[in-house]
Amino acid sequence: MAEKLIRQLIDDLDGKPIDDGFGDRIEFSYQGTDYVIDLRATNAEKFDAAVKPFVEAAAKVSGKRGKKAQAASPQATSGSGRSKETLQAIRDWAGKNGYEVAPRGRIKAEIIDAFDAAH
Incomplete structure (x- = not known):
């Protein structure tokens, strides 16, 4: 007996299938929480356009991926990330x-x- 498994990615925003090679997995952080979302190309473009003005105005923070990166700040913070x-x-x-x-x-x-x- 033969078996064939097909893995189909689904757009997390609109629930439509993502054709192979036509989607993006976008990782981002917002207020200390990391997120990942799979989007079809059209929704990925909408995401990029929506965040572009904020990214352009923001200061880039360096640090290791997966750990909370913190911008240089005059306030000391605790392990919780709160001052x-x-x-x-x-x-x-x-x-x-x-x-x-x-x-x-x-x-x-x-x-x-x-x-x-x-x-």
Whole structure:
């Protein structure tokens, strides 16, 4: 018995099939989160046109792929990528809103998520 497997890429935006050689896998980051999207050529062109003015105005950040690259900034940041000032604001907000949070050290993810949702 013979079996033939066919792999068909589908455009993540409109759900249409992507013909071999006529699509793009686009990787990008936005607000600290990495994304990947498969697009047919026409949708890839629309994506490029939409982000072009932002890319042209932005400063390029160097760093290893897959790790959070950070632009040079006067504010020091923690392992979470948030500035010390922001972490202090989260601690202050958490204390005022009934959360138990230590004055130093790691802040629980659910507290940060609640802070983000409130702001």
